Amino acid sequence: xxxxxxxVIFHCYGGSLETMKKITDAGHYISIPTLVCxxxxxxxxxxxxxxxxxxxETDSPYLSPRKGRNExxxxxxxxxxxxxxxxxxxxxxxxxxxxxxxxxFKI
Numbered sequence: 001x002x003x004x005x006x007x008v009i010f011h012c013y014g015g016s017l018e019t020m021k022k023i024t025d026a027g028h029y030i031s032i033p034t035l036v037c038x039x040x041x042x043x044x045x046x047x048x049x050x051x052x053x054x055x056x057e058t059d060s061p062y063l064s065p066r067k068g069r070n071e072x073x074x075x076x077x078x079x080x081x082x083x084x085x086x087x088x089x090x091x092x093x094x095x096x097x098x099x100x101x102x103x104x105f106k107i
Contacts, residue, residue: 031057047086
C-alpha cells in the first residue's frame with residue numbers, strides 16, 4: 001500500500017535526542033506525554049523537537065502530571081509547560097499541536 005508509512009508517530013517519546021533527530025529528519029512525529037511537566041529529560045525533548053513535528057498526548061489513564069489518574073483535560077498542563085520551555089504563548093502551542101494532530105491523523 002503506497003504511502004502507508006507517511007504518518008509515523010513516536011508515541012510517548014522518551015528516547016535520546018540523537019534518535020529523535022533521526023526520527024524528525026525522516027519527517028516523523030514526536031508525541032510528548034504529560035511527563036514533560038516534571039521530567040527534565042522530557043523537557044529537553046520538548047525544547048529540542050521541531051514545532052512542525054510535535055504532538056502532545058495524555059497517555060491516559062497513566063503518566064499523570066497530577067496526583068492520581070490522568071485525564072485528557074490535563075493536556076493543558078503540557079501546553080503550559082511546553083510554552084514556558086519554548087518561550088511561546090500557550091495558545092500558540094495549542095494551535096501548533098492541533099494543526100499537527102489534524103495533519104498526522106488526516107482529519
